[in-house]
Amino acid sequence: MNNIKELIREVLDKGYLMSLGTADDGGVWVADVIYIHDDELHIYWMSDPDVRHSQALLKNNKVAGTITVSGADEHNTGIQFEGYAEKIEGLRFDLTKKHFIKRNKPEPKESDDVLQGDSWYVLKPEKIELIYEKLFGFEKQKLEL
Numbered sequence: 001m002n003n004i005k006e007l008i009r010e011v012l013d014k015g016y017l018m019s020l021g022t023a024d025d026g027g028v029w030v031a032d033v034i035y036i037h038d039d040e041l042h043i044y045w046m047s048d049p050d051v052r053h054s055q056a057l058l059k060n061n062k063v064a065g066t067i068t069v070s071g072a073d074e075h076n077t078g079i080q081f082e083g084y085a086e087k088i089e090g091l092r093f094d095l096t097k098k099h100f101i102k103r104n105k106p107e108p109k110e111s112d113d114v115l116q117g118d119s120w121y122v123l124k125p126e127k128i129e130l131i132y133e134k135l136f137g138f139e140k141q142k143l144e145l
Helices: 004-014 054-060 093-102
Strands: 017-024 026-038 043-047 064-069 077-088 119-132 141-144
Touching: 004 026, 004 064, 004 077, 004 119, 017 043, 017 054, 026 054, 026 093, 043 093, 054 077, 054 119, 054 141
Parallel strands: none
Antiparallel strands: 017 026, 017 064, 026 043, 043 119, 064 077, 077 119, 119 141
């Protein structure tokens, strides 16, 4: 039997962009952000605190999102999830270093102002649905956290 959590980590490792869905007084909104993740399946991204999706989190931190892995050898692989997101205070050099590696940028120095006005955010999923056509066809595999 395949370990669903490991397959979800594989999608997170291979993916690059997360489509993040938020809701505010103007309705629903989706923004694409470059993300990184940790072993607990928490998803992190840097964003300008003044943009719509960052402002929406201040009033309603319930979010949803998708990550799709695409490529010639990929068979409809991705995840859909829902959970809660929040702003993280501080520079978080550990996240910055990981983020730069994912973007193929040179490793920053701890003294660099890499956020340049942006902030870190974390999404803690409560439910993840995995689409992994190669193993399961189009039957979604579900993980409750």
